[in-house]
Amino acid sequence: MQEHSRAILNADPSLSRFDPLPRIIYHDDFNRGLRGWVELIGNYEDSLDSMLPQYADMRPPMLSSGTHWDTGTHGAMQGTYSMKLATRAKAGDISVSIKRVTWRHKGPVRLEAYFTFKPEASELQLSVDDVRAVGVLFDLQDEAYRWMPHWRYLNALEGEPVRSWQFKREREPFHDIGGRAETVSHFHLAPTGWENVPDSGQILCYNEVATKFNWYYLRMDVDLASRQITHLQCNDRVHDVTGVGPMMIPAMPNLDCMLNLAFWVETDVDKRAFLYVDSVLLSGEW
Amino acid sequence: MLRESYTAIVERSEELRGSFATEPYECGWAGEAIFFVRILERVGNIEGVTLDVQISPDGIRWCDEGTAITLGEEEVAFGKVAHFGNWLRLSGRLPDGASMRAIIALSLKA
Numbered sequence: 001m002q003e004h005s006r007a008i009l010n011a012d013p014s015l016s017r018f019d020p021l022p023r024i025i026y027h028d029d030f031n032r033g034l035r036g037w038v039e040l041i042g043n044y045e046d047s048l049d050s051m052l053p054q055y056a057d058m059r060p061p062m063l064s065s066g067t068h069w070d071t072g073t074h075g076a077m078q079g080t081y082s083m084k085l086a087t088r089a090k091a092g093d094i095s096v097s098i099k100r101v102t103w104r105h106k107g108p109v110r111l112e113a114y115f116t117f118k119p120e121a122s123e124l125q126l127s128v129d130d131v132r133a134v135g136v137l138f139d140l141q142d143e144a145y146r147w148m149p150h151w152r153y154l155n156a157l158e159g160e161p162v163r164s165w166q167f168k169r170e171r172e173p174f175h176d177i178g179g180r181a182e183t184v185s186h187f188h189l190a191p192t193g194w195e196n197v198p199d200s201g202q203i204l205c206y207n208e209v210a211t212k213f214n215w216y217y218l219r220m221d222v223d224l225a226s227r228q229i230t231h232l233q234c235n236d237r238v239h240d241v242t243g244v245g246p247m248m249i250p251a252m253p254n255l256d257c258m259l260n261l262a263f264w265v266e267t268d269v270d271k272r273a274f275l276y277v278d279s280v281l282l283s284g285e286w
Numbered sequence: 287m288l289r290e291s292y293t294a295i296v297e298r299s300e301e302l303r304g305s306f307a308t309e310p311y312e313c314g315w316a317g318e319a320i321f322f323v324r325i326l327e328r329v330g331n332i333e334g335v336t337l338d339v340q341i342s343p344d345g346i347r348w349c350d351e352g353t354a355i356t357l358g359e360e361e362v363a364f365g366k367v368a369h370f371g372n373w374l375r376l377s378g379r380l381p382d383g384a385s386m387r388a389i390i391a392l393s394l395k396a
Contacts, residue, residue, distance in 0.1 A: 033290050048299045060294035062312045067372050069344035084312060122346050272310075 014078060018112045019219070020283035025101065025109075025259075028280040030063060031079035037061050040096040040262060043185040045178025052175060054187040059095040061085055064276060068121055068211035077114050077215040077278040085275040087267045089120070092132070094189060095275070096264040098139075102257040105286035106142060106224040109259070110231075113218045113280045117155075117265055120272040121210035128206050129156035132268035134275050137188075138222055139260035141251055146258070148188060149222055149229045149246040151197075153204070156268050165200035165232065168193050169245045188247060189264065197232060198240045215278055222246075290315065290396040296376070297390035299326055307377040308390055310345040314372035316394035321376050323355055323363045323388050330384030332357050337378035339365055345373045 001022065010016045014029055028035040042055025064084035066074035076082040087093040103109070119130035135152030150168040155161070170193030177183040205214040221231035229246060232239040261282060267273035296308040313319065321339060325332075339353040355365040355376070367374070376390060 034292055039295065057298065057300065059309065060296065060311075062294065063292075063315050064312045065314050065372065067312075067314070067344070069346060081315065086309065088309060120346070121344075 018281045020281055021108060021110050021285040023284045023286060025282040025284050030081045030083045034061055034063060034083060036099045037083055037097045040098045043177050043183045045180060045183050050178050052185050052187050059086055061097040066213055070211050074213050082276040082278045085263060085265050087265060087273045089270050089272045091267060091269050094264055094266045096262055098260055098262040100260045103224055103259040105284060108221060108223050108285040110283045111220045111261060114215045114278040115218055115276060116213050116215050117275045118210050122271060127210050129159060129161050130269045130271050131155050131273040132157060132266040134265045136220060137262050139258060141255040141258040144251055145227060146249040146252050146255055147227050147246045151220055151232060163201055163203055165197040165239055166194040167197055167244045169247050171247050197244055198242060200239045202234060202237050291394060293391050293393045295389060296392050297388060299387045301385050301387055303380055303385035305379045308375045310373050310375055311392055312373055313394050316396055318368045318395050319374055320393045321355060321365050322391040325361055325386055325388050327387040332380055332384050332386055335380060337376050339367050340375050340377050341370050342373040
């Protein structure tokens with residue numbers, strides 16, 4: 001980045017903490033609303049009952065002030081509000097929110113975000129293994145492929161701590177939806193097929209009770225031209241992307257130039273899990 | 287400044303029976319709210335059933351706010367609240383043998 005461009009970013013406290021590519025596609029500060037983030041829903045035809053059941057209840061995002069029973073309002077990293085995703089209090093439940101745009105240049109794209117995650121503070125216990133995973137995915141399409149980079153932090157699984165990053169390239173089966181042969185659906189967030197990012201163990205600052213938030217930096221770069229994941233980073237750790245790939249699907253109808261981004265959180269126990277996103281910046285190079 | 291608004295679908299077509307409550311929804315930024323209950327399917331007699339708007343200090347413990355929505359023959363019923371703190375949910379109990387599927391929308395405005 002040119003020196004004068006960096007100087008302009010540094011002059012704005014809400015941007016100086018990011019390292020965007022030259023064009024900012026969107027910068028979502030949730031002190032200014034939910035800004036196009038919406039609950040993910042599965043495809044359906046004629047009736048909601050035609051939806052794959054895993055997609056029936058992904059829960060709506062909310063604007064959270066991070067308020068707790070013991071200390072009151074924690075606020076966000078910057079300002080009061082963050083985007084909060086909340087699961088139901090049922091092990092394996094997932095909440096997913098998505099923002100949908102399209103791309104105008106097939107080149108590098110960079111996601112950056114500040115986030116944290118916590119279990120519901122319904123018990124006076126450490127609860128560090130209660131959130132199963134948090135993750136982020138791109139859903140992209142060009143003239144030949146729909147491709148879906150998936151990346152998650154597996155915090156714990158069935159009560160055991162894991163604390164490492166995973167990706168998923170294995171495709172889930174497509175199912176016909178409805179009876180007109182117009183719509184299909186696949187549950188790409190299924191628990192199967194996840195692979196470890198090499199040497200990606202990373203302990204995050206959970207802190208010591210469920211009501212204390214520390215915010216983390218996340219960066220994921222993809223190249224729309226080469227269909228590759230080029231950079232994975234959380235805080236100070238840049239992870240090795242060797243062998244890390246996306247799901248690859250032949251291009252599908254009506255998804256041209258799709259550039260969707262989604263966050264999700266999954267609970268490992270019968271307790272709500274919360275993902276808080278302070279801010280998101282999506283940038284591109286053209 | 288344009289007034290911020292957001293509609294969250296807090297319940298969508300799940301079968302509701304017996305005692306139930308919608309998931310906690312954080313909305314301290316909003317000054318007014320309407321719960322819309324659009325009934326998609328009803329089994330048994332649910333006319334006259336009341337659903338209570340509830341508020342909470344922490345999203346975990348709940349009390350009735352005082353506003354109630356009475357279900358009738360109409361497809362859509364609603365209840366309006368203001369001055370509700372940081373969380374809202376809707377709680378109710380359907381008679382034995384009765385159930386319904388509904389889309390419950392929480393329409394919020396700053």
